[in-house]
Amino acid sequence: MDCKKTQQLFDDLTHERLAPVVAAQVRQHLADCTDCRVVEQRTGRLQRLLALKRYERPAPEYFDNFLSEFHGRLLTEARRIGWWERALGRVDDFLAAESMRVWRYSFTSALGVAAVVGLAWMGLLQSTDPSFVAIDPAVAASSSLADADAMLPPPHSTPSTIVASLPSRLPVASADYQPASMGNVVLVSTSAHADSSAPRYVLDHLSVAPASYDVPSVHF
């Protein structure tokens, strides 16, 4: 018998809870091993020291009101608890029941699997639902480009024809929509992309000077 095993059996030896054969082995080890004898003595002293904690007690009258406090707390608890807390409490009790202890982990695992399957099912539904097709970035990009093409003016348009066609082609139109009201932006068609691609919009002229990033110097 090794030292660790012997030291773990000190309590049982003291309280005579060991089988005679094991008790004889422990005693034999103690007779042969000085270290274990020292540990046994120190363990005994430690136990006696810890036993002094039993003298830490509340005042004798402390427990007089314990029962009435218990009733008060029970009443408060019953008033405070909502129906959903009661339901959760019942599930908790059900799982905490001694008969359910074996099944607790299985039940929890089953719940976890059910949650994962549910999430996967919802994901599958969303991917097959036509209203969610645009969520795919590639599809969304091509779809928005097609929409943009449909809204663009035809090639070889002049600014005036474009503006004239705007109210009928744009989803949001304004009655007083005029080229002048576009501020410093004018829509033009670029010849380089006339046939092969959609026209580009460029800044034609700026009515205000561009902002400078230079920090204005201050003169005194």
Added chain:
Amino acid sequence: MKLKEKLGLGGTMPRPTSAPAPVAEREIDLRHEEDEALVRRSQRGESAAFDVLVERYKERLYATVYHMTSNHEDANDLVQDTFIKAYKSLQSFRGQSSFYTWVYRIAVNRTINFVKRRKNRNQYSLDDLDSSIQSDPDLVEMQSHATPRREVGLNELQEKLNDALQKLSESHRAVVTLHDVQGMTHADIAKVMSCSEGTVRSRLFYARQQLQGLLSEYL
């Protein structure tokens, strides 16, 4: 079960067919009943039976929780919570273990969770030492023993003991409290802590090693 029934305030509480005995008299009778019988009565809605169980175990539970927390107010709250939890879960108690083990398990688990949560807030609120400690043979022997702390002050010793216990992990502290302070057997501790007796022995072994280092000046 309705609130009134739970609290024994009347309602559809089962009543004896003959003239009811005075409450005090009935409680005296209940006090002599075994735990199993009181649990069955409580499950049928006799709140007075549960009151007897509370009276029977409140001090022992308080002592266990107090030694694990080293805080008087926390111990009081936790023991009250334990009995409330036990009362609410009584219908799920099938009697496969004793009521004593079951209620201890609730108390120890709650206390371990509580101690884990308040890890960074170790405030002592210690109970007074009973004056009878002065005549305790172990204390007398310790004070007369040639230890480095021969002239040990009781309050200082109390603080050192609580300090050392609070330095143990929650599960080690629980095992030491239940075994060395409360005097429970390994088998009972294993049932309370839902582990094997081997685990209890192992935890006790390592906890004592740590305590011997922390309290070496008193050993």
